[in-house]
Amino acid sequence: MSTVSTNALLNDDQKMLVEGAERYAKSVYSAAARSASMAEPEGFSRQRWAEFADMGWLGLGLPEDLGGVYGAQEVAILLDAIGGALVVEPFLDNVVLCGPLLAAHGSAEQRALVSSMIAGKTQFAFAAAEARSRYDLYDVATSVERTPQGLVLTGEKHLVACGDSADYLLVLARDKAMPAANARDGLSLLLVPRQTPGVSTRGYRTYDGRRCADVVFDKVSLPASAMVGTAGAAWPVVEAACDRMHVALAAEAAGVMQTVLDMTTEYARTRKQFGRPIVANQVYQHRLVDMYVHVEEARSLALHAAAMLDEDEAARARWASGAKAYVSAAGRKVGEEGVQLHGAIGMTEEYAAGGLYKRLAAIANQYGDAEWHYRRIRDLADAQAVGEMDEANS
Amino acid sequence: MTESHEAVDLKEFRREVRAFIRANLPDEIRDKVRRGCALKKEEYRRWERILAAQGWLVPHWPKEWGGLGWNSDQKMVLDEEKCINDCPELVNFPYEMVGPMLMRYGSEGQKHHYLPRIANVEDWWCQGYSEPNSGSDLASLQTRAELHGDHYVVNGSKIWTSHAQYANRMFALVRTSTEGKQQEGITFLFIDMTAPGVSLRPIIGIHGWHMFNQIFFDNVKVPVEDRIGNENQGWTIAKSVLESERLNLARVAENHRRLRRLKWIASQVREGGQPLLERDWFRNRLGELEVRLMALEASVARFRQQVKVGGRLGAETGRLKLRGSQLIQDFENLTVDAVGPQSLAFDPEAHHGPAEDELTPWYAATASSRRFVSRGYTIAGGSSEVQHISLAKQVLGL
Numbered sequence: 001m002s003t004v005s006t007n008a009l010l011n012d013d014q015k016m017l018v019e020g021a022e023r024y025a026k027s028v029y030s031a032a033a034r035s036a037s038m039a040e041p042e043g044f045s046r047q048r049w050a051e052f053a054d055m056g057w058l059g060l061g062l063p064e065d066l067g068g069v070y071g072a073q074e075v076a077i078l079l080d081a082i083g084g085a086l087v088v089e090p091f092l093d094n095v096v097l098c099g100p101l102l103a104a105h106g107s108a109e110q111r112a113l114v115s116s117m118i119a120g121k122t123q124f125a126f127a128a129a130e131a132r133s134r135y136d137l138y139d140v141a142t143s144v145e146r147t148p149q150g151l152v153l154t155g156e157k158h159l160v161a162c163g164d165s166a167d168y169l170l171v172l173a174r175d176k177a178m179p180a181a182n183a184r185d186g187l188s189l190l191l192v193p194r195q196t197p198g199v200s201t202r203g204y205r206t207y208d209g210r211r212c213a214d215v216v217f218d219k220v221s222l223p224a225s226a227m228v229g230t231a232g233a234a235w236p237v238v239e240a241a242c243d244r245m246h247v248a249l250a251a252e253a254a255g256v257m258q259t260v261l262d263m264t265t266e267y268a269r270t271r272k273q274f275g276r277p278i279v280a281n282q283v284y285q286h287r288l289v290d291m292y293v294h295v296e297e298a299r300s301l302a303l304h305a306a307a308m309l310d311e312d313e314a315a316r317a318r319w320a321s322g323a324k325a326y327v328s329a330a331g332r333k334v335g336e337e338g339v340q341l342h343g344a345i346g347m348t349e350e351y352a353a354g355g356l357y358k359r360l361a362a363i364a365n366q367y368g369d370a371e372w373h374y375r376r377i378r379d380l381a382d383a384q385a386v387g388e389m390d391e392a393n394s
Numbered sequence: 395m396t397e398s399h400e401a402v403d404l405k406e407f408r409r410e411v412r413a414f415i416r417a418n419l420p421d422e423i424r425d426k427v428r429r430g431c432a433l434k435k436e437e438y439r440r441w442e443r444i445l446a447a448q449g450w451l452v453p454h455w456p457k458e459w460g461g462l463g464w465n466s467d468q469k470m471v472l473d474e475e476k477c478i479n480d481c482p483e484l485v486n487f488p489y490e491m492v493g494p495m496l497m498r499y500g501s502e503g504q505k506h507h508y509l510p511r512i513a514n515v516e517d518w519w520c521q522g523y524s525e526p527n528s529g530s531d532l533a534s535l536q537t538r539a540e541l542h543g544d545h546y547v548v549n550g551s552k553i554w555t556s557h558a559q560y561a562n563r564m565f566a567l568v569r570t571s572t573e574g575k576q577q578e579g580i581t582f583l584f585i586d587m588t589a590p591g592v593s594l595r596p597i598i599g600i601h602g603w604h605m606f607n608q609i610f611f612d613n614v615k616v617p618v619e620d621r622i623g624n625e626n627q628g629w630t631i632a633k634s635v636l637e638s639e640r641l642n643l644a645r646v647a648e649n650h651r652r653l654r655r656l657k658w659i660a661s662q663v664r665e666g667g668q669p670l671l672e673r674d675w676f677r678n679r680l681g682e683l684e685v686r687l688m689a690l691e692a693s694v695a696r697f698r699q700q701v702k703v704g705g706r707l708g709a710e711t712g713r714l715k716l717r718g719s720q721l722i723q724d725f726e727n728l729t730v731d732a733v734g735p736q737s738l739a740f741d742p743e744a745h746h747g748p749a750e751d752e753l754t755p756w757y758a759a760t761a762s763s764r765r766f767v768s769r770g771y772t773i774a775g776g777s778s779e780v781q782h783i784s785l786a787k788q789v790l791g792l
Contacts, residue, residue: 008705009696265790285786286779292790293713297689304692322688325681374681381684382671 083255
């Protein structure tokens, strides 16, 4: 229904991408296939991952010289199209977060690993958050010491997606030699092979069917070449990567929300109570309309924010936060409405509405909740806004 | 707005528009608009004439009718800049509806008579749609027009007519037939508000201003040459004119204006020794509204893109009306909450402009009134409930 309006704006390549994704979701990535992925020891399927690579998905938005294709718009379009399939493979962490970051700031050796990731042979995990950080990823205690023999990494990371299966961990750490007045300064990124002595992991599931790990770095010795980009100057790089993640999560959420709407509409048409389909009641119709409005606003924001990713930093950050704030609140709401309008069946483990709701709920509390992003938008705008108004009132 | 991402020539154009407005909008008018005061008829007219002299009253009209032939991007920039730079919110029916409608459905005589008069600010138009018993169900209207030779005789009543006290012309939908479907018996007429038999009852709004009117028609004669299109074609004409207006219903610029005003007020008001703009509760609520405004902006951008690649806009744009109007109300409520208890003081003097001995700071004086007025945004022009019904039926196919 409403995807028609999106389709009008797609070019031929994008249409192929969407149609391919929809076909794949229907024929391969079924609910049963998803359960099989989750049952794998790593929490996802290597076979599915190889198929992603074959379809070219792992190179989306990455530089052509590394084997990548297209840009941020296509990443958003794919995630929107595939969102409802609730893919558990670590697409976002590799293609959206670590891949572009390493491609832009990594050494030649590190960039070669991105090529290998695009080919489906290497996986990265983003190890930034700690229990203390909540959504402020700069608030980390993990430290790196630079010695004549190399780097020494110490600390604990929390909720690292696929942290116990990835080949490399991209770790955010505080440089011990750079005492910083501002918590955003003096941070470094290190690319650490997971098998390095001193790295230990404890894996667990998240409620939305993904696998995460807590990772401990116990005086891990690393060569100087493990550093990504300039020592002590990692924060702007991490922020840009997180903005890509914000947009990607918004696009994925739009796709999940669309699926909730479609399912719920269909259910309300067929489910009969008091002798007629429940959708004959206007209260159902109006609540479905409110869901529809949220879906379309989420999609509009995700696409717009994707287009803004290459703009100046202020515009990029504002729109990325706007999109993520929106889906944090509206996505969870749509998920809740899906469950509510289904009634008791929506509360069951086996019925899809619950899984969709749980994914939207999980997105709401990852990479900044609604309030966190509202504050970020205000922080970005503050100085500028008062200045503007002074000018207007002068 | 989306300024930083526009094509270079449009950016330059925006700067020109802004410079013109800042140089030519009279200070006393700007001040009253910023304060949220009611404007007098002469003040509206003065600004309209300034715009007309520059060609910017109807720049989107074709050149043969006194326009500049601007494209929709240029027109959008002008409308946005007027709005955020505190220009009066004009009663723009003549420029956005009556003119384009005449160009499409008017006779040559009607075009030559009315279009120059509109472009030169000679008439004041009001809208005669709603009736006491026809609100959201507009097609049930009953004001009757009977053809007697070379004129119609009109009897009935219109209501909720804004600014009718200033108007000398009304564009009205009237019933000419009770046969068949309701929609098929409606005709479009221009009515002379100074004609014998037209009378007016002022209606004071909940905010205390004379805003609405009820109009009565008692055997009012309307020459047949003031009928637009054919008899019983009125509904089709009215609908087609509404379609061109769909994207404006998001009220993006009007919401931006309120956002800006609110931020400024919140930088002035203090709570717990801090400007409100630094208080957590306020920042959260403001942030939420800003994000909803971004959602509207992104939606309009997507619809505009759709039009540019040759797509047609349909009922799905109803979501812009729904959300744009709710957002206006939420900005107005947050403005009142920012002002706080001072918002209870009612100072009718302050509604008309700067006063000698003001009861409250200027930004507080009109906050409550503006908020009460804003309740109408989800009622007028297709209530939120009607938008829900139409989206359910036409978009979701329920």
